[in-house]
Amino acid sequence: MATQLNLASCGIDFNEFGQIFNQSLNQCLSSRLNDMLKGKKIIFSGDEKSLIPVDGWGIRSDPYCTTTITTIQPIQDNTIVSAVDSSSIQIGETEEGSLYSVKSGIAIAISGKALMHFKIGPVLFYLSNETIRHSELDHRLAKLVLLDSDSAKRLIRVRVERAIQMELSKQFKKSIILIDGSLKSSVFEDKNQSIKNVVENCSLCKNSIIGISKNTRFKILDRFSNPLTKIREPAYMDVELIIKSLIRNSIGNNLLVRLGNNNSPILRVDVVTINGNKDEALGKLLGNDSIAAGYPETLRLAHHISTFTHTEVSCLRGYVLSNYDVTEIASEDIRRTLLGSITV
Amino acid sequence: MKILSKNGNELVMLAMISDTAIKGDYLLIEDEKSKRKMIVQIYDEEYLSSQSLIEDIVKDEVVIASSTESLHDPLNIGSLSRMLRDARLFRAKIRAAIDLSDKLSSDVTWLPSRVYSKVRRLKISELGLFLGRRGVFPIPIGKAGGDNEDFEIYAEDLDGKLNIITGKKESGKSHLSKLLVKTLVQHGAFVIIFDLNNEYGGLAWNQDGSPSSIQDQIMVLEPGNGLKFSLDYCGKAAISSMLKNALDMPAASLREFFRIWDSLENKQTLGIGSLGNAINTCNINELVRDALISRFHVIQSSRLFLDKCNDDEELRFEKVISKKCKGTAMIVNMGKVTPIVRKMIVELVLSKLVDLLEKLIIPPIFLFAEEAHLYIRDTYWEDIITRMRHFGIYTTFITNQPDVIGDGIYRQVDNIFLFNFINETDLDKISKVSLADNDTIRSIVRTLPQRHCLSIGKVVRDLPIVVKIAATEVLTLGETKKFFR
Numbered sequence: 001m002a003t004q005l006n007l008a009s010c011g012i013d014f015n016e017f018g019q020i021f022n023q024s025l026n027q028c029l030s031s032r033l034n035d036m037l038k039g040k041k042i043i044f045s046g047d048e049k050s051l052i053p054v055d056g057w058g059i060r061s062d063p064y065c066t067t068t069i070t071t072i073q074p075i076q077d078n079t080i081v082s083a084v085d086s087s088s089i090q091i092g093e094t095e096e097g098s099l100y101s102v103k104s105g106i107a108i109a110i111s112g113k114a115l116m117h118f119k120i121g122p123v124l125f126y127l128s129n130e131t132i133r134h135s136e137l138d139h140r141l142a143k144l145v146l147l148d149s150d151s152a153k154r155l156i157r158v159r160v161e162r163a164i165q166m167e168l169s170k171q172f173k174k175s176i177i178l179i180d181g182s183l184k185s186s187v188f189e190d191k192n193q194s195i196k197n198v199v200e201n202c203s204l205c206k207n208s209i210i211g212i213s214k215n216t217r218f219k220i221l222d223r224f225s226n227p228l229t230k231i232r233e234p235a236y237m238d239v240e241l242i243i244k245s246l247i248r249n250s251i252g253n254n255l256l257v258r259l260g261n262n263n264s265p266i267l268r269v270d271v272v273t274i275n276g277n278k279d280e281a282l283g284k285l286l287g288n289d290s291i292a293a294g295y296p297e298t299l300r301l302a303h304h305i306s307t308f309t310h311t312e313v314s315c316l317r318g319y320v321l322s323n324y325d326v327t328e329i330a331s332e333d334i335r336r337t338l339l340g341s342i343t344v
Numbered sequence: 345m346k347i348l349s350k351n352g353n354e355l356v357m358l359a360m361i362s363d364t365a366i367k368g369d370y371l372l373i374e375d376e377k378s379k380r381k382m383i384v385q386i387y388d389e390e391y392l393s394s395q396s397l398i399e400d401i402v403k404d405e406v407v408i409a410s411s412t413e414s415l416h417d418p419l420n421i422g423s424l425s426r427m428l429r430d431a432r433l434f435r436a437k438i439r440a441a442i443d444l445s446d447k448l449s450s451d452v453t454w455l456p457s458r459v460y461s462k463v464r465r466l467k468i469s470e471l472g473l474f475l476g477r478r479g480v481f482p483i484p485i486g487k488a489g490g491d492n493e494d495f496e497i498y499a500e501d502l503d504g505k506l507n508i509i510t511g512k513k514e515s516g517k518s519h520l521s522k523l524l525v526k527t528l529v530q531h532g533a534f535v536i537i538f539d540l541n542n543e544y545g546g547l548a549w550n551q552d553g554s555p556s557s558i559q560d561q562i563m564v565l566e567p568g569n570g571l572k573f574s575l576d577y578c579g580k581a582a583i584s585s586m587l588k589n590a591l592d593m594p595a596a597s598l599r600e601f602f603r604i605w606d607s608l609e610n611k612q613t614l615g616i617g618s619l620g621n622a623i624n625t626c627n628i629n630e631l632v633r634d635a636l637i638s639r640f641h642v643i644q645s646s647r648l649f650l651d652k653c654n655d656d657e658e659l660r661f662e663k664v665i666s667k668k669c670k671g672t673a674m675i676v677n678m679g680k681v682t683p684i685v686r687k688m689i690v691e692l693v694l695s696k697l698v699d700l701l702e703k704l705i706i707p708p709i710f711l712f713a714e715e716a717h718l719y720i721r722d723t724y725w726e727d728i729i730t731r732m733r734h735f736g737i738y739t740t741f742i743t744n745q746p747d748v749i750g751d752g753i754y755r756q757v758d759n760i761f762l763f764n765f766i767n768e769t770d771l772d773k774i775s776k777v778s779l780a781d782n783d784t785i786r787s788i789v790r791t792l793p794q795r796h797c798l799s800i801g802k803v804v805r806d807l808p809i810v811v812k813i814a815a816t817e818v819l820t821l822g823e824t825k826k827f828f829r
Contacts (some may be wrong), residue, residue: 014541059664081727108411109411114410115412116413116414117410117412117413117414118413118414118415118416119413119414119415119416119417120416121416121417121418122417122421123418123419124419163640273376301407301410301411304403304406304407306409309396309399309400309403309404309425310394310396310397310399310400311396311397311400311425311428311429312400312425314424314426314428315417315421315428316421318424319419319421319424322378337605
């Protein structure tokens with residue numbers, strides 16, 4: 001092969017390619033790994049998943065830590081805890097638009113026992129120029145959701161969730177409403193059903209609203225949370241200064257919380273209470289919801305009932321095919337076609 | 345129903361909960377493109393199962409167990425999801441095809457279209473038409489198919505054939521055999537039953553105590569009571585085979601016995617009394633005399649023989665047959681006799697019948713033998729299935745031990761009525777030697793309810809059919825006697 005093509009005669013030197021590669025990166029990034037990595041703790045990333053060290057990063061990693069840690073005492077007073085979660089998926093595509101489905105779940109607990117859960121959906125939404133034209137969506141937002149399916153899914157999910165949260169905040173009195181994720185305004189919200197409206201309703205009805213994030217994109221919080229890892233009981237630390245300096249639209253008190261004992265994870269929690277007593281709100285949460293593996297059971301249940309199962313996706317496809325006079329056409333995975341697949 | 349895949353001579357079909365077919369049912373696959381049809385039989389069913397489906401079911405169960413569920417499902421996807429979870433896979437054996445001229449064909453080398461094929465359950469009556477199952481003497485044995493259609497076999501398919509009725513205890517074997525006997529007699533056939541539990545006598549009576557329609561045609565024979573022969577009628581051959589095979593008489597003693605027999609016959613004094621005298625007084629070796637005396641006492645105590653020819657008391661098969669020309673069932677009750685006498689009866693009856701059939705004195709007869717291994721010697725089995733068949737004794741064996749019947753017999757068998765078996769050894773045996781494939785036998789027979797049987801062989805034109813045996817009008821005796829009622 002080499003003799004037939006005779007690459008040498010073309011004057012190509014692949015060693016030069018290697019040097020160019022190194023030089024181009026070294027101008028901006030250091031490749032002196034020996035010096036830089038020596039003595040460092042490491043966790044390897046995989047599958048785009050967000051991983052955290054089980055026992056924190058250790059003393060060396062939190063030089064800024066001066067915040068006080070407050071332990072949380074469970075308060076058992078028959079407060080209703082309701083949790084909301086939802087998920088949206090893209091079911092299909094047509095020439096003009098895309099078909100999405102959304103599902104929500106509400107789980108309610110009291111006195112540490114699950115009371116009931118409510119499954120809503122799946123419901124179908126079709127986003128196309130035609131459907132968007134008749135909606136009240138902002139022109140630029142409409143363009144975005146038509147072009148980007150991730151944004152479309154987020155829009156559907158946020159709007160459905162806010163509608164449910166609005167309703168819960170009106171229906172319950174002196175309860176706790178749990179939300180999956182942080183309490184912050186979103187561009188996808190309807191202005192009449194924004195998180196601010198939800199919080200306002202909660203204030204009127206004396207409800208507390210707590211947003212719990214399983215992970216955060218602010219890496220500094222991981223390092224900042226180290227003192228909490230050493231506490232063996234439920235506790236929290238205030239990180240409002242850090243959060244408010246990083247994002248503008250966050251609502252309520254921003255905390256890092258450990259809801260369980262020993263090795264339970266540190267969660268980012270945003271709390272809004274009627275009297276600003278976050279200790280009481282978190283205490284009531286611990287006293288009226290069961291906490292398994294450091295996470296509220298209602299929120300876990302809401303998550304499970306709101307996620308799409310394989311069966312549901314198959315059924316939705318079948319439903320669309322049999323009810324809307326559509327014809328399924330052959331499709332292919334372009335990456336797979338072009339790159340091939342080598343199963344290892 | 346839709347075709348999913350094919351493996352060997354087996355098709356896997358996808359069925360939803362609304363597709364009401366069960367194991368044993370026949371399906372007709374009509375390929376609308378090629379206009380050809382295929383007949384398949386469901387032999388097994390299972391859930392459509394995938395890892396994700398199982399995970400979904402488990403997840404749902406955990407969620408439902410954890411708290412009370414309320415639903416708002418405007419598209420009713422939940423019901424579709426439940427339907428999918430209940431979807432089943434039918435495994436079906438390809439049995440036959442129907443060609444373009446609507447004739448049954450064995451050409452199953454083609455593959456029906458998965459897209460253009462329509463699958464529907466085939467009625468047993470339709471199947472019967474395709475198979476050309478018809479006859480003059482029907483035997484309605486029960487119901488078959490998903491629509492509970494009346495099902496009948498034809499006496500012609502039992503005529504000249506070897507049949508086996510087998511299944512575990514109390515699965516309904518005797519029930520079917522009584523049904524067959526009753527209908528054969530109604531059709532004018534002559535049937536002899538070796539009744540081990542004295543239960544066939546009930547054929548003469550209905551459940552309500554009234555006489556059955558065949559009461560006049562039923563003869564219950566017991567040693568000393570109807571079952572009595574004269575030595576003269578039995579003949580030297582029958583007596584000799586009885587002495588040799590049932591009473592294990594050595595050859596030397598047998599020779600002396602024949603000498604005595606011949607001398608009495610010449611003097612025209614052949615009878616039980618004179619035979620006893622002759623054995624005691626004739627000039628023979630003392631050891632031989634002892635041997636003869638001991639056998640003579642067994643013969644005498646069996647109450648099977650008359651001292652002299654007596655037309656009123658003596659059983660003569662040809663006489664019975666000529667008198668009851670509309671058919672009869674001669675039930676030989678052997679429930680209360682000793683194993684030796686049982687063997688003597690069978691030797692005598694079979695030898696005499698062969699003799700009469702050979703001389704064309706009587707027409708062919710049907711023989712029903714319950715648990716025949718208990719009274720028929722090993723070497724006799726093959727004789728029954730080969731030689732006697734040619735003379736005109738058409739046997740039906742009824743047993744709950746399929747392993748006691750030799751492979752040689754199974755190879756000759758024409759019809760098998762298989763009732764429920766759970767025991768692996770029995771299933772192994774029966775699936776190896778049966779006329780149907782192993783998968784069908786193992787899967788269907790294992791789950792057959794009581795009084796359901798899988799009919800295989802000539803009676804169903806080699807397409808196995810599950811039949812629910814009809815309830816009988818006649819009195820069913822032979823139930824196990826119980827202390828606690």
